[in-house]
Amino acid sequence: MRTTTGAWALRLAPVAWSALLALLMLGSALSPGLVLTYDMVWVPDLTVRGDFLGLGSNLPRAVPSDMVVALLDDVTTGVVLQKAVLVGALVLAGTGAWRLLGRAGVLAALAGSTFYVWNPFVAERLGIGHWPLLMTYAALPWIHLLARRLAAGERCLPQLVLWLAFASLNPVGGIIAGLYAVVGVAVDGRSAARAAAWTVASVVAVNAPWIAAGALHGTGTVSDPAAVRLFAAQAEGVLPAWAAALGLGGIWNAEVVPASRTSWVGLVSLLLVLAVCGAGLRSWLGAEGRQARLALTAPAALGLVVALAGTVAPGLVGWLVGHVPGGGLVRDGTRFLALLAPLLAVLFGRGVARLTASVPARTPAAVLGTVLVLMPVTLMPDAALGLSGRLDAVDLPADFEAARRAVEESRRAGREGDVLSLPFTSYRRPGWNDGRRTLDPVGRYLPADYLASDTLVVSGTEVAGEDARARRVARDLATMTGRDLERALAGEGIAWVVADREATRALAAEGLDAPAYGTLPELPGARVLHDGELLTVWELPDPASEPAGTVSSRPVRLGVLLGAWALAGGVVAAAALRVATRRWTTSRQMRREA
Amino acid sequence: MTGCYGLVRSSELETFVQGLIGGIVAVVVGLVLAGLTTFGVVNTVSSAPSQPDQSVMDYGTNQQAAE
Numbered sequence: 001m002r003t004t005t006g007a008w009a010l011r012l013a014p015v016a017w018s019a020l021l022a023l024l025m026l027g028s029a030l031s032p033g034l035v036l037t038y039d040m041v042w043v044p045d046l047t048v049r050g051d052f053l054g055l056g057s058n059l060p061r062a063v064p065s066d067m068v069v070a071l072l073d074d075v076t077t078g079v080v081l082q083k084a085v086l087v088g089a090l091v092l093a094g095t096g097a098w099r100l101l102g103r104a105g106v107l108a109a110l111a112g113s114t115f116y117v118w119n120p121f122v123a124e125r126l127g128i129g130h131w132p133l134l135m136t137y138a139a140l141p142w143i144h145l146l147a148r149r150l151a152a153g154e155r156c157l158p159q160l161v162l163w164l165a166f167a168s169l170n171p172v173g174g175i176i177a178g179l180y181a182v183v184g185v186a187v188d189g190r191s192a193a194r195a196a197a198w199t200v201a202s203v204v205a206v207n208a209p210w211i212a213a214g215a216l217h218g219t220g221t222v223s224d225p226a227a228v229r230l231f232a233a234q235a236e237g238v239l240p241a242w243a244a245a246l247g248l249g250g251i252w253n254a255e256v257v258p259a260s261r262t263s264w265v266g267l268v269s270l271l272l273v274l275a276v277c278g279a280g281l282r283s284w285l286g287a288e289g290r291q292a293r294l295a296l297t298a299p300a301a302l303g304l305v306v307a308l309a310g311t312v313a314p315g316l317v318g319w320l321v322g323h324v325p326g327g328g329l330v331r332d333g334t335r336f337l338a339l340l341a342p343l344l345a346v347l348f349g350r351g352v353a354r355l356t357a358s359v360p361a362r363t364p365a366a367v368l369g370t371v372l373v374l375m376p377v378t379l380m381p382d383a384a385l386g387l388s389g390r391l392d393a394v395d396l397p398a399d400f401e402a403a404r405r406a407v408e409e410s411r412r413a414g415r416e417g418d419v420l421s422l423p424f425t426s427y428r429r430p431g432w433n434d435g436r437r438t439l440d441p442v443g444r445y446l447p448a449d450y451l452a453s454d455t456l457v458v459s460g461t462e463v464a465g466e467d468a469r470a471r472r473v474a475r476d477l478a479t480m481t482g483r484d485l486e487r488a489l490a491g492e493g494i495a496w497v498v499a500d501r502e503a504t505r506a507l508a509a510e511g512l513d514a515p516a517y518g519t520l521p522e523l524p525g526a527r528v529l530h531d532g533e534l535l536t537v538w539e540l541p542d543p544a545s546e547p548a549g550t551v552s553s554r555p556v557r558l559g560v561l562l563g564a565w566a567l568a569g570g571v572v573a574a575a576a577l578r579v580a581t582r583r584w585t586t587s588r589q590m591r592r593e594a
Numbered sequence: 595m596t597g598c599y600g601l602v603r604s605s606e607l608e609t610f611v612q613g614l615i616g617g618i619v620a621v622v623v624g625l626v627l628a629g630l631t632t633f634g635v636v637n638t639v640s641s642a643p644s645q646p647d648q649s650v651m652d653y654g655t656n657q658q659a660a661e
Contacts (some may be wrong), residue, residue: 038654128627128654234656253654262658269632364620378627425651437654459648459655460620506650517651 010106017110018094021117021377025126027385030083032557033393035386036438037254038427040129042082043396046070047447053561054213055554058454059328060223063210064568065132065169080394085131089138090117096141098148101341101349104287107356108280111373112349115273116141118376119344120236120249120261121337123383127256127390129438130335136173137338144342147184148292149190150199157202159581163576165206165568171326172335174210178203180299180339187294205571213566214326218559223328223466225318230458231332232310237262241272245307250334250342252458255437256390258259258382269379276343276372287350289394296343306330319523328466362482365566389437398434399532400445406530406537407446407496415539417495419443419450422518424474426453428503442498442535451494469493478516490543496529497521497538 029035033359034042052067060537073081097116101109125133144293146160160181167177181203186196194432204211233241233250236257244250247270249261260266285293310333320327330336353374358363382388408420421443431437443450454465465471469492476488489497504519513519526538648655 034649060607070621073633230656235658237658240631252656254656254658255648255654265630272627335625359616359620360609361617361620364617367624368620369626375627379630427653429650439651457649457651457655458653503650509647512651 013106014095014098014113014213015091015107015109017113018091018098018117019087021094022090024377024384025090025118025122025387026083026086028389029086029386029391029393031225031393032079032515033051033395034079034082035086035391035393036433036436036441037127037131038253038437039439040131041439041441041444042069042078043400043441043445044073044078045079046073046444048074049449050095050558051445051449052269053558054209054216055472055557055561056449057451058465058467059209059217060171060213060540062132062170062567063213064260067209068169085135086126088454089131089134090122091139092142093122093134096145097136097342097345097349100141100346104283104350105353106351107369107373108353110349111352112345113377114373115348116341116345118380118383120244120247120251120258120380121334121341123380124249124251124253124256125335126149127258127387128251128253132169132173133176133335133338135175136167137341139167139177140338140342141176141345143167144184144295148295151185151188152290153195155197157198158575161202161206161571162579164202165572165575166400168203168206169215171207171210172329174203174207176336176338178207179302183299184295187291187298189291194555202571206565208567212560214538215443216560217328217466219327221325221328221466222323223321223331224464225322226461227328227331227456227458227463228310228314228318228321230461230463232314233307233334237258237266238264239270240309241311245334245337246270247273248337248344249494250307250337252332252334252593258380258387260380262384265342265379271380272375273348276355276375277347277349277350279314279354280347280349283350283354284347296346297567299339300343303336306336307333307340334463350451360447390436392436394433396441396445397534399534400442402532402537403442403498403537406449407498410496410529410539411448415495415500415542417448417490417540418493419446419448419498420473420489420494420497420518421452422497422499422521423452423503423513424453424470424508424516424518425503425507426456428500428504428505430503440500440503442500444445446498447495448496451492474516477521478514481515481522482524485521486523486540487543490540495540496540497523497526497540499536499538500534501536502534 022218023030040554047068048067050071054063056307069081088223094113094117098109100111100369100471101112122134135589142163143160146163148154149156149191150160164181166176168174181199182196184269185199217485231252233245233253234252235241236244239247241250249257250411251257310331317330354368355372356365358367359368386392420442426439428440429437442482443452451470453474454467454470473489473492476485482490504513507513507517523538523540525541529539530537530538
C-alpha cells in the first residue's frame with residue numbers, strides 16, 4: 001500500500017511542483033478578468049475574421065495564434081482560455097524539464113524543473129506578453145525527448161507533430177521549435193536521415209499558414225533595419241548584455257526586467273547558477289551519449305549567437321532585416337534564448353544533485369539540496385505574485401461592448417469593411433488597465449477586421465512598420481480632412497472609425513495630438529453609431545464600390561492561404577488520430593492481458 | 595567507532611571527518627545563500643528602480659532605469 005502511494009506521489013510530483021511554481025508566479029493574473037500587458041491582448045470573445053488567416057495587409061505575426069484563440073474561445077470564454085494557456089505553459093515547461101532529468105534522480109529533476117520555470121527568460125517574456133513564445137518554450141523539452149526517440153528508430157512522429165503544432169503558434173515559435181526538432185534528430189547522421197526528412201516535412205506543414213501568408217507579402221516582409229539596435233540584447237544592472245543573456249535575461253525592454261535583475265542580486269544569481277551548472281557538467285557528460293549532448297548544445301549555442309548578434313554585429317543583422325524577407329524575425333534576438341534554457345536546466349539539475357551528494361551527512365545535505373533547489377525562486381523573488389502585480393487581471397470597460405454591438409448592427413445591416421482604430425498609435429496606457437502598457441485592444445474587441453498602426457516607438461525613436469496600407473492611412477490622416485479624408489479611408493477599405501478618447505487625451509497631454517495620429521478626425525459625412533465615455537464609433541459613407549486593388553488579388557490569396565491551413569490542419573488531425581488510435585489499442589491490449 | 599577499546603579505526607575517522615567538513619560546508623553555504631536571499635528580497639522590494647519617464651505611445655524603453 002505504502003509502495004503504491006509512494007509511486008503515485010512520485011508520478012504526481014512533476015505536475016504538482018510545476019503547478020505550485022506556476023501559481024506562485026502568476027498570482028494575481030489568475031484572479032477574475034483578463035491580463036493585458038504589452039503584446040498580450042486578450043478579449044472576452046475574439047471573433048473569427050479573414051485577417052486571422054493571414055489575409056490582412058499587416059505582417060502575419062499572430063498567425064496562427066489569433067485564429068486558434070478565436071476558435072477555442074467559442075468553446076470557453078477568453079478569460080478561462082487565457083488563464084489555462086498561462087498556467088498550462090508553465091506546468092508543461094516544468095514537467096518537461098523534469099522528464100529531461102528523469103534518469104538523474106528526483107533531486108536533479110526537481111532542481112531542473114524549478115530552474116526551467118523560474119528564470120529571467122520566463123519572467124521577462126511573461127512581462128512583455130509573449131505567450132505563444134512561452135508555449136514554444138514549454139514544448140522544447142518534450143520536443144527534444146521525442147526527437148531523440150525518433151532518431152533511435154521509435155515510431156513517435158505523430159506525438160512530435162502534435163508538440164510542434166503546440167509550439168508553432170507564431171513565426172518565431174515555429175522556427176525555434178522546428179530547429180530544435182530537426183537538430184534533435186539530424187545529429188544522429190545518416191542513420192536518422194529518413195526520420196530527419198520526415199521531421200523537416202512536419203515542421204514545414206505545421207508552419208504552412210504563416211509561411212504562406214508571409215510569402216504572399218513578398219518584399220513587404222522586410223523590416224526597418226534601425227530596429228536592430230533598439231531591440232538588441234541589453235545590459236541588466238551590473239551585468240553586460242552577454243552576461244545577462246547567458247543567464248537567460250537581456251530582453252531589450254527595460255520596463256519588463258524584474259527589479260532583482262537590475263541590482264547586485266542579478267550578478268550573484270548568475271555566478272551561482274553558472275557554478276552549479278559547472279558542477280553538473282561532468283555528470284552530464286558521463287550520462288549522455290555524444291549525439292544527445294549535441295542535440296542540446298548545438299541549438300543552445302545558436303540561440304546565444306542569435307541573441308547577441310544584434311549587440312555584437314548590428315550592421316550585419318540590420319542588413320539581414322532590411323534586405324532579406326522575413327529577416328525581421330531575428331531583430332528581437334533574445335527570444336532565441338529559449339534554445340539555451342533546456343541545456344542550462346539539465347546542467348543545473350545535475351549540478352544540484354552532485355553538490356548535494358558530495359555532502360556525506362544527511363541533514364546538512366538536505367539543507368543544501370533544499371537551498372539550491374529553491375535558489376532560482378529566492379534570487380528572483382519579484383517574479384512571484386504576477387511579477388509583483390504587473391500582471392493584475394482587469395475587466396474591460398462596458399463601453400467596449402457597446403461599441404462592439406454598434407459595429408455588429410451595422411454589419412447586419414449590410415455594411416462591409418474594416419475598422420480603423422484611432423489614435424493611430426500602437427500602444428496605450430489605459431486607466432482601466434491601471435496605466436499598464438498594452439497593445440491597442442479596441443480592434444481585437446470589435447467583430448471586424450481592423451487596421452491599426454504598426455509603427456513602434458522605443459525610447460522616443462520611431463521604427464517604421466511594414467504595412468503599406470497603414471502608411472497610406474497615416475499620410476491621409478496627416479494631410480486630409482472632411483469629405484476627402486472620408487473618401488480616402490473608404491478607398492482603403494475602411495467602413496468604421498473608432499476613436500479612443502482616453503488615449504487621445506493622453507497624447508494631447510504630452511503635446512502629441514498631431515493630425516497624423518488621427519486624434520481629432522473630422523468626418524462630416526460619417527454617421528455616429530456610438531458615442532460613449534471612452535469610445536466613439538463612426539460609420540463612413542458607403543462608397544458603393546469595392547476598395548481599389550483588392551478585388552483581383554483576394555481570391556488567389558485566399559486560395560493559397562486556405563491550402564496552407566488545410567495542410568497544417570490535416571497533418572495535425574492525422575497525428576492526433578494516430579496517437580489516439582495507438583493509445584486505445586494499447587489500453588485494450590493491457591485490459592486483455594489483465 | 596569503537597571495537598578497538600577506544601581507539602578509532604583510521605577509515606572510520608576519515609569518514610567522520612569528511613562528514614563533519616561536508617556538513618559544516620553545507621550549513622555555511624546554506625546560511626550564506628539564505629542571508630543573500632533575505633538581503634536580496636529586502637533590497638529588491640525596498641529599492642525597485644523607477645523607470646525613465648516614457649511617452650504614452652512608446653512600446654517600451656531600452657534604457658536602463660536610474661537607481
